[in-house]
Amino acid sequence: MMNFFNFNKEKNQAADSTGGTPLTQRLQTFLGKLHARAEEMHAEVQDSAQSVADADSDPFKRSYLQFKAGMIAQFNAIMQKGSGVYQKEVVPKASPMELMALSQLFNDWNISVLNMMTSAFDHVVERDLEREYREIMEEYERYKDRFHCKQCGGKLEIHTFYFTATYIACPYCRTQNTFDPGTKVRMAEHLARPLAELRCRGDYETYKQQRKLLGAKGAEESYRAYVFALIGEMDNILPGLETQHQNFCNRLLDDYQRHEVFR
Amino acid sequence: MFKKFFKDLSGNLEDIAKNVSKGQQDTDTNDEILKAYANGDMNKIFDVGAASAGYTTMNTATEDPNDPQLQPVHGITVFDYAAGAAKIGEGCTEEQICRALGVERPQWDEAQTTWNNRMRDDKTFNVINVYSKYFGMVKEHEKLEGLKPDNAPTTTVVSEDAAANLQRLETDKHYFFEIQAAMQAAYDNGIDGAQWLIDNLGLTVAQVNGSGTKWMNDFNTMAQMMDYQEQKKKEYSERFAKESGTGSVADDINF
Known part of the structure; x- marks a missing residue:
């Protein structure tokens, strides 16, 4: 069984240092059992979470998120149970000498379970954004290639990516047609930012490193470079919204000034 | 030389005056927050705190008819858009909303993109606060209030x-x-x-x-x-x- 952050080792040391009073031993056994249960859950998440995410075809991944919320709640329940017993049943009974070892034991346990909870889903790729984007573009191409004038039946050539409904005038008979690529293609609008973030992860990592070394002010240049790359990528994904993306760029840079540099 | 000196001096005086008035504003803000604390008025504390950081809240958001960020898009106002979004959440289709508002889908789509971007880009949160207020006021929207959803979720509740x-x-x-x-x-x-x-x-x-x-x-x-x-x-x-x-x-x- 996995041993997170040497909880068991610490537990033994704590017990040794107190000489293992009955209360310490009792708490140790109790927390040990809870810890083992948390480890079982953690292992289960490692095994199955990715397949749950993959099987969920909903663009918002609602079934997967429901599963995740349920598992997080179980980790929380374990922590609450341990904490409740420690506060209500252990602390009032402990002698001052015992208390130090007990609190060490409890803290190690708490940190260990918390780490399991926060890291349990780290390995899961919730959404394959590149694949979603590819599917959207395939759907779009299919619709675009079948798009004809409702009046004269002439083939209407579309050279821009219209992800929402748009009026297109027929070049042959001047009839106004509505080009509506459908629900799936509309999702491109919601995909643009996360996909651009994914594609600019290298720039983001550079910024993060600079930030660690130089602080918020010193890392400003690299943050700007990241934001410009991000906006450029969003322009590529959603052409026609360059002005809006520029406004968004201004907001990100302004927020950085307000919340990071002058904090 | 004197000219330059006077120019600098007047510049400095302006700065001093600005600082004094800023200091006065800060004091006013602090006074207001203290008063609000004394009265246990959490909302006031939040509103004043947000204002000092350059943000609005739903209580302090303003609807200036000349605000370029609040101009209707193809006649679709922020009230139309917020109430429409609320009705879509009830199970109405976009087509239903368009028919009720008397617009076509390309117009609604453009309005949607524009309103969403305005909310995202607004540094003061004014647009999103105005939107939030109207999202809860769908019952007062004369064209959308009575709309029965085409895709209402199935339930046994009458x-x-x-x-x-x-x-x-x-x-x-x-x-x-x-x-x-x-x-x-x-x-x-x-x-x-x-x-x-x-x-x-x-x-x-x-x-x-x-x-x-x-x-x-x-x-x-x-x-x-x-x-x-x-x-x-x-x-x-x-x-x-x-x-x-x-x-x-x-x-x-x-x-």
Whole structure:
């Protein structure tokens, strides 16, 4: 069984240092059992979470998120149970000498379970954004290639990516047609930012490193470079919204000034 | 030389005057916050704090008819858009909204993109606060209020009961926070909270949230109801655990 952050080792040391009073031993056994249960859950998440995410075809991944919320709640329940017993049943009974070892034991346990909870889903790729984007573009191409004038039946050539409904005038008979690529293609609008973030992860990592070394002010240049790359990528994904993306760029840079540099 | 000196001096005087007035503003802000604390007015504290950081709240958001960020898009106002979004959350289709507003889909789509971008790009949060206010006022929108959703979720709750539930959420804050607690408890127990609302109240998440915008934007109410919501969440959590036989994985481990 996995041993997170040497909880068991610490537990033994704590017990040794107190000489293992009955209360310490009792708490140790109790927390040990809870810890083992948390480890079982953690292992289960490692095994199955990715397949749950993959099987969920909903663009918002609602079934997967429901599963995740349920598992997080179980980790929380374990922590609450341990904490409740420690506060209500252990602390009032402990002698001052015992208390130090007990609190060490409890803290190690708490940190260990918390780490399991926060890291349990780290390995899961919730959404394959590149694949979603590819599917959207395939759907779009299919619709675009079948798009004809409702009046004269002439083939209407579309050279821009219209992800929402748009009026297109027929070049042959001047009839106004509505080009509506459908629900799936509309999702491109919601995909643009996360996909651009994914594609600019290298720039983001550079910024993060600079930030660690130089602080918020010193890392400003690299943050700007990241934001410009991000906006450029969003322009590529959603052409026609360059002005809006520029406004968004201004907001990100302004927020950085307000919340990071002058904090 | 004197000219330059005077220029610098007048520049300096301007700076001093600006600093004094800024200092005065800060003092005013502090005074206001202190007064609000003394009166236990959480909302005021929040509003003043937000204003000093350059943000608006739902109470201080302004609707200047000349504000370029609030201009209608193809005649679609922020009220039309917010109420339309609320109705879509009830199960209306975009086509229904377009017909009711007398616009076509390309116009609605462009309005949607524009309003969403305005909200995202607004550094003061004014647009999103105005939007939030109208999201909860769909009943006052003359064209959209009576629209019956084409895609209403299937439920066994009769429509009169659902309407009564909605009415109660709007008028009874205890009930509103109880239902919020129930939804959280449902998710914690691996139950789809949104579906639970449909099955038990005959309402969608959008309807429930829309009904409570006035509660959720009043910090006095929020602060007052926090403990109540926690207590209710615990009760519902126990109930759901019992009903679904899920419970906590740690139930069988005892001290």
